[in-house]
Amino acid sequence: MECPRCKNSLKIVSVDGVKVDACQDGCGGIWFDAFELEKMDQPDESAGWLLENMRIDLGIEVDFKKQVECPHCDGVKLMQQKYPANDRIAIDKCRVCGGVWLDFGELFQIRSANPSTAEANQRVSSALLRGLKNC
Numbered sequence: 279m280e281c282p283r284c285k286n287s288l289k290i291v292s293v294d295g296v297k298v299d300a301c302q303d304g305c306g307g308i309w310f311d312a313f314e315l316e317k318m319d320q321p322d323e324s325a326g327w328l329l330e331n332m333r334i335d336l337g338i339e340v341d342f343k344k345q346v347e348c349p350h351c352d353g354v355k356l357m358q359q360k361y362p363a364n365d366r367i368a369i370d371k372c373r374v375c376g377g378v379w380l381d382f383g384e385l386f387q388i389r390s391a392n393p394s395t396a397e398a399n400q401r402v403s404s405a406l407l408r409g410l411k412n413c
């Protein structure tokens with residue numbers, strides 16, 4: 279499958295026993311097939327793992343405001359929905375296949391939504407900032 283944001287080819291990554299399609303070495307977004315997101319016991323933990331293990335290509339330009347198409351269904355646009363566990367977070371869901379696309383920043387928001395992971399969060403954000411400075 280192709281990344282709906284940057285057209286990189288998505289790689290299958292296993293996280294918390296669930297296989298997801300990750301835009302590794304691209305924009306860092308993740309595709310969850312229908313119910314995969316719900317299958318995760320602790321989505322904030324999984325999001326944290328992904329944040330630490332994703333390699334992002336900071337050189338690519340991505341328009342995060344653009345409405346993306348489902349990588350699974352031809353010509354179907356994803357609809358913005360509220361993340362069930364935290365309605366301040368918007369996720370992109372396909373109304374046909376039920377899959378969900380999370381941008382890297384949304385993973386970060388899911389992770390941040392849990393106050394107990396604030397420390398780990400800081401570690402990730404400082405690692406990201408270091409990466410940015412090296413560019």
Ligand SMILES: [Zn+2]
Pocket residue numbers: 281282283284285286301304305306307
């Ligand atoms: Zn991508």
Ligand SMILES: [Zn+2]
Pocket residue numbers: 348349350351354372373374375376377
């Ligand atoms: Zn779909």
